[in-house]
Structure formats: C-alpha cells, structure tokens
Amino acid sequence: MNPEALVRPELDTGVPSGDLLLEFAAAIIGTDLAALDKARTALAEALGPAAVSGASAVAANFSKNDRVANGIGIPIDDMVFKGTEDLREQLGLNAYKSAENTFRHL
Amino acid sequence: MSFYSDSEFPVRDDLADAHAAQFERFARAGIWGSAAQRLAVISEARQSCIDAGMLEAPEDGGALPDVDLPEDVRAIIRCLAASPRDFDMDTYQRARDAGLSDPKFAELVAIVSFVVNLDVYARGIGVPLRPFAEPQPGTPSRELPVEAVPEQAFVPTIPNPPEGGALARELYGPFKPYIMRALSIVPDEFRAHVELEQAQYVLLPKIMNFDYNHHEGLTRPQVEVVAGRVSAINDCFY
Numbered sequence: 001m002n003p004e005a006l007v008r009p010e011l012d013t014g015v016p017s018g019d020l021l022l023e024f025a026a027a028i029i030g031t032d033l034a035a036l037d038k039a040r041t042a043l044a045e046a047l048g049p050a051a052v053s054g055a056s057a058v059a060a061n062f063s064k065n066d067r068v069a070n071g072i073g074i075p076i077d078d079m080v081f082k083g084t085e086d087l088r089e090q091l092g093l094n095a096y097k098s099a100e101n102t103f104r105h106l
Numbered sequence: 107m108s109f110y111s112d113s114e115f116p117v118r119d120d121l122a123d124a125h126a127a128q129f130e131r132f133a134r135a136g137i138w139g140s141a142a143q144r145l146a147v148i149s150e151a152r153q154s155c156i157d158a159g160m161l162e163a164p165e166d167g168g169a170l171p172d173v174d175l176p177e178d179v180r181a182i183i184r185c186l187a188a189s190p191r192d193f194d195m196d197t198y199q200r201a202r203d204a205g206l207s208d209p210k211f212a213e214l215v216a217i218v219s220f221v222v223n224l225d226v227y228a229r230g231i232g233v234p235l236r237p238f239a240e241p242q243p244g245t246p247s248r249e250l251p252v253e254a255v256p257e258q259a260f261v262p263t264i265p266n267p268p269e270g271g272a273l274a275r276e277l278y279g280p281f282k283p284y285i286m287r288a289l290s291i292v293p294d295e296f297r298a299h300v301e302l303e304q305a306q307y308v309l310l311p312k313i314m315n316f317d318y319n320h321h322e323g324l325t326r327p328q329v330e331v332v333a334g335r336v337s338a339i340n341d342c343f344y
Contacts, residue, residue, distance in 0.1 A: 003334065009335065031158070040230070051323030053231055054323055058324075059230060060226040061223065061302065061306035063219075064302060066344075068288050069344035076343065097341060098194070
C-alpha cells in the first residue's frame with residue numbers, strides 16, 4: 001500500500017479498488033450526499049454489497065477513534081513514534097494540530 | 107429483527123447487535139452522567155453534525171432532551187463532534203473551566219465519539235439515523251478507578267500492567283495502545299469502545315494478523331485505506 005495516497009488521494013494506493021475506497025471514505029464523512037450515493041454504488045458494484053457495510057464500519061470506527069484521540073489528547077505510542085519519522089515527514093502529519101499532543105512531551 | 111433490517115446492504119449480526127447495545131447504553135445512567143444528561147449530550151453532538159452538513163436529519167430522531175446544557179459545554183460538544191481537528195488542550199481547559207471534572211469530561215468525549223460513530227455508519231449504508239431511546243431512571247455509578255493516574259493525556263488513564271495493577275490486567279490483558287486506554291478513567295466507556303472496535307475494525311487478538319479479513323469483501327489493506335483516509339481528513343496525528 002502506498003500511504004502517501006491517504007493524504008494525496010490523486011495518487012495510486014496500490015490496493016485493488018483503492019480509488020473507490022478513498023472516494024467512499026471522503027464522502028461518508030463529507031457534506032455532499034450525492035457524492036456519497038455515487039461512491040456507495042461504485043463500491044458495491046466493484047467489491048460487493050457487504051463491502052459497503054464493512055467500509056462504513058471502518059470509517060465509523062475511525063471517526064470515533066479520531067475524536068477519542070484528539071478529545072483525550074493522547075500522544076502516539078513510543079514504539080510507533082520511533083519508527084515513523086520519515087513517514088510522518090513525507091505525509092505532512094507533523095503539521096496537524098493534534099501532533100502537539102505528542103510533541104509537547106518531547 | 108436486526109437493528110439494520112431496513113438496510114439494502116448486508117450487516118453482520120454482531121455489528122448490528124453492538125450498535126443496538128450502544129443505543130441502549132445511551133439511554134441509561136452512565137458513570138457520571140444521568141440518562142437525561144447523556145441524551146442531551148448526544149443530541150447536541152448529532153445536531154451539530156446535521157448543522158454542519160455531515161449528517162441528514164432523520165424524520166424520527168427519537169427522544170428529545172429536556173436538560174439544558176451550559177453554552178460552554180455545548181460549544182465543546184460541537185467542536186468535538188463536527189470539527190475534531192480543532193480540538194486541543196485549550197478546548198479541554200475550557201471544559202475544565204466549565205466545571206467538568208476529568209472523568210465527566212472523559213465520559214462526554216466517549217459518548218460524543220460513539221454517537222458520531224453510529225451516525226456515520228448509518229449514513230454510510232444509506233439508512234436513517236437511528237432514533238434515541240427515552241432516558242431510563244437510574245443513578246450514575248460514580249465509579250472512579252484508583253488505578254487511573256496522570257500519564258501523558260489530558261485526563262488520567264490506567265497504565266498498562268504491571269503499573270495498572272489487577273484492573274489493568276482485567277481490562278487490557280497484557281497490553282493496550284493509548285487509543286484503547288484513553289477512556290479507562292471511565293471503565294464502562296472503555297468497554298464499549300473495545301466492543302465497537304472489535305465489531306467494526308478487527309478482532310483485537312488478530313490485529314497483527316494482516317491475512318485475517320474481518321469484513322466480507324475487504325482485505326486488510328483495503329480496510330487500512332479507509333481508516334487512514336478518514337483519519338487524514340480529520341487531521342488525526344495518532
């Protein structure tokens with residue numbers, strides 16, 4: 001999987017139907033209902049109807065986790081932080097406001 | 107009958123049951139909030155997402171709150187529900203200034219996060235948001251685990267074993283990452299967080315098994331594309 005596609009969705013994810021999954025993930029938490037309807041239909045046609053439920057569950061789960069993480073102000077775990085310097089830089093994650101919850105402890 | 111019997115897309119029974127259970131939990135007294143207060147919090151969270159265009163208002167939203175939340179608490183709920191990328195230490199401090207203790211704040215974060223979770227799912231599969239149940243009588247348990255101590259989050263958390271003691275071993279097993287321990291100052295919310303995680307993402311004992319597919323039609327790399335894209339849009343560093 002190409003992680004850069006997660007922040008630059010015009011790139012190839014390297015995952016089958018990754019473009020459809022990126023579109024669905026953005027649409028389900030976005031404000032354009034027509035775009036969500038279109039992304040849902042495309043996903044069902046490509047990966048089957050059960051994949052719509054699965055992708056919705058994962059998007060819902062990380063909607064939860066992002067709010068828990070930012071709301072409680074947790075830093076990322078040491079073992080993840082230490083192995084991701086280059087990736088964080090590449091993806092621009094260090095510029096996120098919530099990065100402060102990690103960097104204020106350094 | 108399944109909680110999502112009106113869905114045209116198949117929904118696993120364990121997932122539907124986990125969501126139904128969470129809606130029932132909303133209607134009961136929590137650890138610090140009464141059922142009426144919890145209904146007021148989740149109603150504010152849902153409405154803020156509707157106002158932001160992130161959700162469509164249902165015809166039947168269910169029970170209506172009869173508790174007026176203070177305006178500064180409502181602002182904190184709205185920020186977390188509709189603009190999580192903007193939630194920071196200053197927002198937490200405003201919650202404390204508004205009179206929320208750390209465990210009350212953690213319970214608020216939990217139920218706001220959970221209701222957004224459930225509503226996003228309903229929107230994803232194209233069904234109306236599920237109605238809220240009428241709040242049930244009952245008294246908050248006010249269970250405060252003595253094992254919770256200041257670590258690196260805004261609120262105290264229960265450390266992993268051995269520092270977290272017997273309660274940590276019961277809740278976590280040998281280890282849990284911070285994202286799971288985050289709500290441990292309110293153990294019932296921690297348990298609900300784990301239940302949703304297992305139904306929606308992956309069974310936690312299999313989290314390092316990248317050949318295991320928890321969702322029909324999706325491989326683990328495909329799951330990670332959805333997870334990573336959502337968190338990138340939410341500017342979540344974690």
